[in-house]
Amino acid sequence: MLVLWEDRDIRFDVSLSQMKMRKGENFIQVFEMVEDVKGNSGERGKLLVTNLRLIWHSINLPRVNLSIGYSCMLSVTSRKMSSKLRGTSEALFIPAKSSTRYEFVFSADSTTTPLMLTTVIAVYRAYETSKLYRDLKLRGALIENKQLQLLPQEQVYNTINGAWNLSGEQGNIGTFFITNIRVVWVANMNEAFNVSIPYIQMISVKIRDSKFGYAMVIETTIQSGNYVLGFRIDPLEKLQESAKEIQSLHKIFFSNPILGVNIERTKEVVEEQETYASVMSPAVSDSEIDSTIQSDACVSYYADGETGRGQPCENPVFSKELGLAIEPLKAGYTLQSLWKVL
Template sequence: MASVLDALWEDRDVRFDITPQQMKTRPGEALIDCLDSIEDTKGNNGDRGRLLVTNLRVIWHSLALPRVNLSVGYNCIINITTRTANSKLRGQTEALYILTKSNNTRFEFIFTNVVPGSPRLFTSVIAVHRAYETSKMYRDLKLRGALIQNKQLRLLPQEQVYDKINGVWNLSSDQGNLGTFFITNVRIVWHANMNEIFNVSIPYLQIRSIRIRDSKFGLALVIESSQQTGGYVLGFKIDPTDKLQDAVKEINSLHKVYSANPIFGVEYEMEEKPQPLEELTVEQPPDDVEIEPDEHTDAFTVSFTSYEYFTKIIIYSPSFCSKLVCRYVFCGTKMYI
């Protein structure tokens, strides 16, 4: 049996200039937000691009040359901060700094929103990364965790218990420990009956193999975890043999289903997902800002009074914020043209 982890690289690697196929979402990966007019200020300063935020990584690519791109997995991120950066498109402006480590090499990325007045660059990436960090039980093997409450498994969101098997011996010591087995749609959990804190949670994502092998205690269920988690070999004895074989068949079946469509546990939804800028069509009402034609007109000819008007609307009318910001951006784009 091959682990799902063997093919998973999206959240565990930093890659540059990936292929169009690698830019596509893998099974279980979902696109959460799409931000246009984002500049990779450190690597491609002055190049307008698009930032895709998924539940496993952030992807940036140049709009002019899509083959110029990068993919940053959340598991590689060491720190996220906001600081001032110098952008060729925006000048001195607040930017998103992401410090990462991949294959013992550190990378720093600076992303700047070319469109003024939109905080989504910061809120989307930071919030989704936080959701990733707080959902590690879906993806990491855990020993002696707070897994059991009142003899019942503390379920994760999206988790369902498919089977509960009593009288399962953990063979990690010479005498063994009698406990209870939980089989769910995302992991296998065992805990000792005499001491609930003596437990283990094994996500399907980290399972390398599941088989029945002979041991000094007789036939046993043996689960080998991935090398990333230390390559644990965990043995469990389930009597009678028919019950053991049924358990192995059920675990293999659930592991196969999980492999086809993994549940990574990262849950985050945008309240309102705006369309990309190029797809927006904006009708300008009579009361909107008017731009007087002038031979010296450029992107900065909008009056201070008009800018203040938009700022107040954005601050005090959140329900109209997205639409008004887009309208202001649209006018700005027109002025550049």
């Protein structure tokens, strides 16, 4: 089982295997002739929008690339920026954070930039509103009128009454829902006491002996909190059947994962993306990546005043308005706008 990292990490200069779409990841749009203004100014590249992340790579040297997961992105806006290819123009601006805060700026021609902006915003919003497909959720609004609120494309395969949650010193009785995307347990006495566990975050499903007797134990990934959740279902035969059913659905799910982010794509876009996927492999080879080189590619994107690939800020300039030496203002900024308090 491959851990889902594509939507949760920011990675620089990744290998071909990491650039390829994982199962459940789909192209949504490809934008040509896009410049990575901060890290690769003057370099023409392609921006790939998927349902999990943004990928930018240089056309001339595809091993120079970025992978930006939507979970790391803080917002998606536009900003006036200065670039080597287009001078000062409107660009896609994305502040992001993993262990460090970064800023990414992508510039295209005047006809492509608006479409690039609206596409990325739409996909980012769709990602943010579909987290139950990918994230473990405790105490969520999962039930309405005693029924599980189904996600798009979700089907309930089994409903088990009298399932005990063994998370406390004493068990809590509730109802177990087994679907094609996740398993959900809800307490009978308090519907707000519940847990939703998507298959994408499950490591294993086993039956173990406990102080409450034999129980089904679901272990989750480190990304989702590394939980070990126990459930008891009587009789033992029913417990074994339920565990086998979840194990089977878990295996089926990973053969064709449903990860949410449903975006309608035209026939032309689908054909373009299939063509791109078929020609990408010859263009990039893992053998081209020299893993012995210590890359400082990420330095360019730090949100701390760096202006280029490892280059320091420009020398200070004299400001007549302040009568002081100051750092040169970035394109699109004025002293008045920096001092203005909204």
